[in-house]
Amino acid sequence: MTRILYDLCGRDERLRFSPYCWRVRMALAHKGLSFETRQWRFSDKQALAFADHDKVPVLCDGEKVVTDSFEIMRYLDQAYPESPVLGEGxxxxxxxxxxxxxxxxxxxxxxxxxxxxxxxxxxxxxxxxxxxxxxxxxxxxxxxxxxxxxxxxxxxxxxxxxxxxxxxxxxxxxxxxxxxxxxxxxxxxxxxxxxxxxxxxxxxxxxxxxxxxxxxxxxxxxxxxxxxxxx
Amino acid sequence: MTRILYDLCGRDERLRFSPYCWRVRMALAHKGLSFETRQWRFSDKQALAFADHDKVPVLCDGEKVVTDSFEIMRYLDQAYPESPVLGEGxxxxxxxxxxxxxxxxxxxxxxxxxxxxxxxxxxxxxxxxxxxxxxxxxxxxxxxxxxxxxxxxxxxxxxxxxxxxxxxxxxxxxxxxxxxxxxxxxxxxxxxxxxxxxxxxxxxxxxxxxxxxxxxxxxxxxxxxxxxxxx
Missing domain, CATH: 1.20.1050.10 (Glutathione S-transferase Yfyf (Class Pi); Chain A, domain 2)
Structure with a gap:
């Protein structure tokens, strides 16, 4: 299964600085989940149309598409409950x-x-x-x-x-x-x-x-x- | 069993305003635990000598003596685990x-x-x-x-x-x-x-x-x- 994170890039495509994307990168690392990134820029609204969203991060986990960094963290806890990042209650x-x-x-x-x-x-x-x-x-x-x-x-x-x-x-x-x-x-x-x-x-x-x-x-x-x- | 909370009082003995005592009052109410208070003033250091402490709140829960508001909340969760106030982890x-x-x-x-x-x-x-x-x-x-x-x-x-x-x-x-x-x-x-x-x-x-x-x-x-x- 391919896991893809749409991630903001800067003037060099290796420069990735979005605070919201970094939350998700760390949560994925916490869970031991591998992923690829797709570089995205503010002007690429069209590239996220499939997610009905206009900002990164967007996570594609197989068929599942999740937007908003906090929702992605919540999704990761639900889909991969071991070692919670947000927790419950x-x-x-x-x-x-x-x-x-x-x-x-x-x-x-x-x-x-x-x-x-x-x-x-x-x-x-x-x-x-x-x-x-x-x-x-x-x-x-x-x-x-x-x-x-x-x-x-x-x-x-x-x-x-x-x-x-x-x-x-x-x-x-x-x-x-x-x-x-x-x-x-x-x-x-x-x-x-x-x-x-x-x-x-x-x-x-x-x-x-x-x-x-x-x-x-x-x-x-x-x-x-x-x-x-x-x- | 008598449960006693040493509680700061003001110029009228009914005036009880310590923020640390109020935490404990609310935690006791949360757990449904009845208690009596003993009015205490800053100058009554001697009255707390039994607890080896010089500030309120001090909670006497039967034989158990607990000082420091956060430690009292932690103690209440341990002694009365239902409906946690601090929780764990x-x-x-x-x-x-x-x-x-x-x-x-x-x-x-x-x-x-x-x-x-x-x-x-x-x-x-x-x-x-x-x-x-x-x-x-x-x-x-x-x-x-x-x-x-x-x-x-x-x-x-x-x-x-x-x-x-x-x-x-x-x-x-x-x-x-x-x-x-x-x-x-x-x-x-x-x-x-x-x-x-x-x-x-x-x-x-x-x-x-x-x-x-x-x-x-x-x-x-x-x-x-x-x-x-x-x-």
Whole structure:
């Protein structure tokens, strides 16, 4: 059976930085499931018409087509129940809060730091689309939204709970990584893939955790092509 | 068997506002466990010597003595496994993050709003102790720390993930309240018990959730004595 992940690529096709795709890559690695990727760009809406969707990730697992990163993680737990990434019951309700924390607090602060590097990493054909949609969302020019010091200050405050937790445990989900680690890692890997800018202080428990996360599952994160390989 | 909870009281002995005690009260109510309280004040360190501890809550469950609110919740899950409040495995790792979120993000912002009302609600004999220890922690006078508008602005930002979640579900832990709701409710009930100051806008999903939480378990929150009954 062929398993295919539609995955956003940048100005070099090896540059894969979507935070939502990274969640799914890590969840697939967690389950030990092999897959191929299909490179996709923002302008390739037509390529996803078969899935009745206009964004990646899209996972084709044999005949099954699943869209939305969180739905894909849920699907993987249902189809491959061993070693859950989201879990059930209280575990699933609580990761839903954590998902909102990553998306509403962490990612916007990271965005302030990497937005211009992200624009440069995106395929030239996608840049107009990116600028138009993001400027509409932010209500200002990308150049004005780019406030790395403000982003770092926001992150420092809002990561306090995570810092406290990671002083006592190797991974957010305990002794081994699972869904909460993958949600957080997706956003961190997005920033790391496209930018050399620091988003957390060296030696911070969150920085130590990120280094550990780069190495898990045979170092799938550490081996990934990033902007460092391109310059 | 007698079950006794040592519980902080204020200038009126019926005024019970400790966020950590409220977590435990709600967890006991969740499990359907009856208990009596023993009123305690910051200056009564000697009264807790039997527990080798200097803070409330302390729970005496028959012969068993348990200190620290989170440890008490964990103990209750072990001793009374039906209807878990913390849960196990991924659920427990994830509530640990949520505990840090409440303690490091939510509670300090609420503190900016209610600190002077809190001082007034505390027993006169406890006020010097409270002022000295909190001013040492904050590094400034209570009067300077009191910044309600700043606290409300911080809360508005940091509650964004919770607001998003509560748009889709009645309780943080899903269709029924459990440990995450009790951790958050503890801090909100602390602010509500001692102060009439608004900490969230009317109609906000978090405000709607708080109203629901006041009514759960036979309205133990709604029936509690607050500053409104004292003035």
């Amino acid at each position: 209280l575990a699933q309700s609580r990761i839903l809060f954590f998902k909102h924390f990553v998306e509403r607090s962490v990612t916007p602060a990271l965005f302030r730091i990497v937005v211009m590097d992200l624009l440069a990493a995106i395929h030239p054909d996608d840049r107009d689309y990116f600028r138009t949609t993001r400027e509409a969302r932010f209500g200002c020019r990308l150049e004005e939204f780019h406030q790395p010091e403000q982003g770092r200050a926001q992150l420092k405050t809002l990561l306090a709970p995570l810092r406290d937790q990671l002083r006592g445990t190797d991974f957010i989900d305990g002794d081994a990584p699972a869904g909460a680690d993958y949600l957080m890692f997706g956003s961190c890997m997005w920033a790391y893939s496209v930018s050399r800018a620091a988003w957390v202080s060296a030696g911070d428990p969150v920085d130590e955790w990120f280094k550990r996360m780069l190495m898990v599952h045979d170092g799938v994160g550490a081996k990934a092509f990033t902007i460092r390989d391109l310059d | 991924l659920a427990q790792s994830r509530i640990l993050f949520f505990k840090h979120f409440v303690e490091r993000s939510v509670t300090p912002a609420l503190f900016r709003i209610v600190v002077m009302d809190l001082l007034a609600a505390i027993h006169p004999d406890d006020r010097d102790y409270f002022r000295t220890t909190r001013e040492a922690r904050f590094g400034c006078r209570l009067e300077e720390f009191h910044q309600p508008e700043q606290g409300r602005a911080q809360l508005k930002t940091l509650l964004a993930p919770l607001r998003d979640q509560l748009r889709g579900t009645d309780f943080i832990d899903g269709d029924a309240p459990a440990g995450a709701d009790y951790l958050m409710f503890g801090s909100c009930m602390w602010a509500y018990s001692v102060s009439r100051a608004a900490w969230v806008s009317a109609g906000d999903p978090v405000d709607e959730w708080f109203k629901r939480m006041l009514m759960v378990h036979d309205g133990v929150g709604a029936k509690a004595f607050t500053i409104r009954d004292l003035d």
